[in-house]
Amino acid sequence: MTRLTVRNLTKSFGKIEVIRGIDLDVADGEFVVFVGPSGCGKSTLLRMISGLETISGGELWIGDRKVNEVQAAKRGLAMVFQSYALYPHLTVRQNMGFGLKVRKESPDEIERRVNEAARTLQLDKLLDRYPRELSGGQRQRVAIGRAIVGDPQVFLFDEPLSNLDAELRVHMRAEIAALHRRLGNTTIYVTHDQIEAMTLADRIVVLRDGRIEQVGSPKELYARPDNVFVAQFIGSPKMNVCPVEAIRSPLQRAGFSTGGATQAGLRPEHLRIVDEAEGILCGRVSISEYTGGGALLHVELEGAPVFLVENSGDDAPQPGDIVHLAFSGSDLHLFDAEGRACHREPELA
Amino acid sequence: MASLNETGTTVRAPRAPWLTLKRRETIEGWLFVSPTLIGFLIFFLGPLIAVVFYSLSEWNLLSQDTTFVGLANYEDALTQNPDFWQVIRNSVIFAAGLVPMNMALALALAMALARPFRGVVFFRTIFFAPVVTSAVAWAIVWKFLLQGDAGAVNQMLATVGIDGPNWLREPNWAMAAVIVTRVLKMVGLNMILYIAALQSIPRDYEEAARLEGASEWQIFRMVIWPLLAPTTLIIMVITTIGSFKVFDHIYLMTGGGPENGTLVLAFYIYQQAFEFFEIGYASALAMIMFVIVLALTVVQLILRQKGST
Amino acid sequence: MALSQPQLATVKRTCWMLSLVVVAIPFLFPFLWMISSGFKGPTEIFGEPTLIPRTWRWQNFVEVFDYQPFARQYFNSIYIACAVTVLTLLLSSLAGYALARMRFAGAALLMVFLMSALMVPEEVTIVPNFFLMKWLGVMDTHVPLILLPVFGPHGVMATFLMRQYFVALPKELEDAGKMDGLSRVGIWWKIALPMSRPALAAVAIITFLFSWNLFLEPLVFLSSLENFTLPLALSNFTDPYGAPLWHLQLAATSLAVVPILIVYLIAQRQIIESFAMSGVKG
Missing domain, CATH: 3.40.50.300 (P-loop containing nucleotide triphosphate hydrolases)
Structure with a gap:
């Protein structure tokens, strides 16, 4: 004891x-x-x-x-x-x-x-x-x-x-x-x-x-x-974080409320490459790093920030390709101006 | 049992003991240094302070009286006693002759012996051997070798037709002789310091310079010498201070003579204190020596700072 | 006829070696001359100098012991040097350890304080120390010759040398010692010291030689022949008028120097490194 x-x-x-x-x-x-x-x-x-x-x-x-x-x-x-x-x-x-x-x-x-x-x-x-x-x-x-x-x-x-x-x-x-x-x-x-x-x-x-x-x-x-620090410290590769402003309209289009949050975070492993119809975010692949089991993509989004995306399987997009990304609402992390997490009530989501 | 109850902790918490871990460390630390420190205070710092007081008094051991005379001993040395300035002059000549010769020879030997070759250990061993030999033995042997006509040095010079001087009996030759023999005694020490410094210089520099077509002399002048600067500075100061401390060597080779031609400060202090028993005057001389060495050390510190910035 | 590249190199190397040999002569020559003259008789010593004595006078080495209590003096030097070495090792490693490893109030100031000793020559403090020793009633004993080197600038130098070495030792080992329940003294004795053999050896070598070669202090503090140490004894082989008795003096000097030289030749690497260590620190 x-x-x-x-x-x-x-x-x-x-x-x-x-x-x-x-x-x-x-x-x-x-x-x-x-x-x-x-x-x-x-x-x-x-x-x-x-x-x-x-x-x-x-x-x-x-x-x-x-x-x-x-x-x-x-x-x-x-x-x-x-x-x-x-x-x-x-x-x-x-x-x-x-x-x-x-x-x-x-x-x-x-x-x-x-x-x-x-x-x-x-x-x-x-x-x-x-x-x-x-x-x-x-x-x-x-x-x-x-x-x-x-x-x-x-x-x-x-x-x-x-x-x-x-x-x-x-x-x-x-x-x-x-x-x-x-x-x-x-x-x-x-x-x-x-x-x-x-x-x-x-x-x-x-x-x-x-x-x-x-x-x-x-x-x-x-x-x-x-908070953002823990979000980025835990998990590898680290969580993509960008100002909500940069991706506000795609988020709204997909029906995610951002409340008073100023920063949004998405883990690379939670981003899926999908058809244009299902896509929430859209960007151009700038670098594709082969990792054996798949590839780690550097995707330049329209709103400027570069997101890392983990892509499993062999048919990885090539640099220059336009990709569409989707994710589920529970994987979207929102933070306020001080970097503290804005926990949305699960029952409302 | 989940977490500690706040009131519970305060009840059970004993008062912080006086012997905290921090205090313990401090006490133990002072206990560790205390033997050294106490001895240092008694046999070094105390005497150092005492010298100041001695130097302000007229005190002849034979007459046994002590009177406070202020700065009279210093005045005596600086303005009255002609011996003093000759002693200072001798000390400066000794240092001015010894330091450059010692350093140049040390560097030359180090350059020759820094890189391995067959026989390098043999030569290093020979050049360093006088360093471990007692100064007394070295002085006795050289005094023997440098005797007038019977000395081995002059006899050898005679075989090539040179009539050597009576080295230790003529003031100028005597000074030259004690300087050279002292250099031979101590140069090994500076040599190994230079060797250590040379060996710590990465060979890349030298090789890069060689690829750029630099000559041996250019490599030395433009690559090695600047990199040795910190070592040179330290060696210079140690050697200079060391040259002011030389006593046994001169005491045994020339006894300060002839005609006080080799009477240097360290010897003069000894002579005044323990041959003439002029304690006050000797103490004033000791203070002057202290100030000289202090000044040299300060100069070193300033140069070092300049060098590092 | 032009020399080929390898021939040129050989010539160069030969010249090089030759010049080194020439430079080495004044370093080696005194030792050879000292030993050879120690075997010469009082008349031959002033004759034409030869490196090999014409007649070997072994008697010199007997007379040396008759002229002065040379065996006693030899023993004095040995035991004083040993005492100084042991005391210096003990005290300098204790203080050096504290200065390197213990975070105690006043440590930084103490360092500066001790360091100031490194620049004060013994000649400055010898006069008051003379009266101090007189007051303590230890004139013409070996006490001053043991105490002054241990506590003077040389002892401080040894302390700093030890400190520099301790600072570089891995700290986690001592932490492990603490976790294992060792006291500070235990850590010093069982962990720090066993790992500091090179530094201890360096301090021991330098200190032994320092004490062995000391001259000013014996000259000031000793007066009876049987208390003399070697350097003082060597300077004392003179006839009643003060002229040196060369054959005895050189025989005695050989006896004093040769054992040290033999040890030096055996352990030259270690000894030279020890001096390099102490010098680099200064």
Whole structure:
């Protein structure tokens, strides 16, 4: 039963405020991902939770304990670092047992727990190697092993996959997900990669400039982003956003009300190429990028903005072709002048 | 159990402890530096401040009295004592001879030894060997080699028909001898600094210049020399300051003579303090030395700033 | 007859090597001469100079130990240099670590403060230190020779060298140490130090040689022969009128210099790199 409670947390370095009042509740066993562009404060927030960074203001609770001034090692957390941070002068076995040794566990107990973790992560054969003798994926696994031997209440991951190549990243992502299903620990995971966030998270926290932009399940963030920033950050390729003004008449012709919205957003994967009769928007293809399964089209609309359109199938239009685009009303996102979402009431639609 | 109850938190929250993580870091930080800092205050900063007070008093260790005399010691040095200006002149000549010779030789050797070839390690090892050798040993051996007629140097010169001077007994030759032998002792250090700098210059520059048809000299003059400028500046300042500190070398080779011809500032301070026991006067000299070195450092900082902008 | 391209290159290379050899003579020659003269008798030493002694006088190396307590002096130099090195390593790595890694109030100011020491020559502070040591009652002991290098400009230089190295170490390793429950001292001792062997080696080498070659401080603080260190002892092989006893002096100098040279030849790469490290930083 380890929940994590963050109340109005702030952090400043001198006059520069990097975390500007974060409120967050993480439930027991939940997998929460902090995501955001670089410099958004996600790593700082994680480090404040870990105790590696001091807290300037607000409160941090782990379980029933306020831990603002509790030292990192005494918070009951374990952390997996981006660079793995394996001690180069110690073997895998010593690396994994190091924390237990510092905490004065008996050698037998250390041995037992290291072996158990090694079995879980298939590290048995590597225990007497040094970190420099391991591949990137193996190092990553040792780093996770070191985190689980201490049997922590909460796992923290700081961009753990960003040093791996693309293939290994997908593989380790699945392993981390499986590990979480098995161990069920509360987990906080920091990444700048929104696909990692979408695939792993129970809930995603989108951060920007030291503030939370939105918290929600991957589905919520994708389907109902609170603002333009989240709308464009989640999803790849990113959402097309243009002033409502530019496409007002086609929208009206198709019967979509725009209310007081000033910006409209449509995801590339929600735009279908259709016959002229069904088409809502119309434009000329300027670039067609072949992606294997289909093509990513850059379509210049009449009203000026360029929309990305995902087109599956082989018969992709060529540059210069005129295409007609359609979409369903539920996929149209509308935002006000400040970029906040204008949620239309579903029953009225 | 959903979320923390606001009133509940305030009741359970203990008061923030005095030993916050931040305070802890500060205390630990000062504890880590304290051995160094305390020693530094006692054996370095304290004495440095003491020198200022000493320099303002008339204090001869033999007569044991101390009287406050204001700036009289400085006045004595700057206007009364003819030795002082000779010492300054000697120090300047020593620096003016040593620094360019050291740097030119260091750069030439570095240019020759920066790129690998068969035997490069052998030569680097030889040129650097005097640096690890004690200045005392180096001075003793050279004093032996530079003796009047019996010295090996003059005997060798005699075989090619040159009648060498009595190097260490004639003021001008003595100064030249201590400069050259000091250069030989220390040039290896600047050589390796130059080698390190040369090796950090990407070969692309040189190759690009060569493709454009530049001659070796042009490559050096227009590509390498400008890229070495920061290193040259640092080496120049270190070497200049170093030249003002030279004591053991001269103490052992010439004892400051002949006719005070090689008496430099560092030696003069030692002589006044520990041979003539003129503590006040010696302290004033130490302050003057401090100011000179300080000025050189400031000049370095200004040049560095200019160089970086 | 014109030379072919490869022949020209060979000639060039030969000239090149020859000129390097000529330049090397004044660097190498003093060492050879020192050793050879250390084997010569008091009369031969003033005769026609030859690199190989006509008669090898091994006795010099015995007389050296009779003339002064040279073994004792040799030992003094060794143990003082070791003490200075160990203390400097310990203190400079502690302070250097704090300055590199700990965010504590006053750290920046402290840096500037310490840095100012790098530009003050020992000659400036030697006079007050003389009275300080007198007051402490440690004249003619080895205490000043240990304390002054450790806490003077050389110690500060070592601190900065260590700091520069620590700054470049990956920080996440120390974070991992913190998460594992290590104290600050634990992180310094078990993580930072084991990863800083090159910097520690550089500081050790430079410090040992610095102490080994120190001359002004022994000259000022020591008065009895059995307390002398090597450099002071070497300068002391003179007849009652102060004229040098060359054969003994050069034999003793050889004894002092050759072991260092042998170590240097074995570890020349490491030693030269150490000096380069300390110089680049300045």
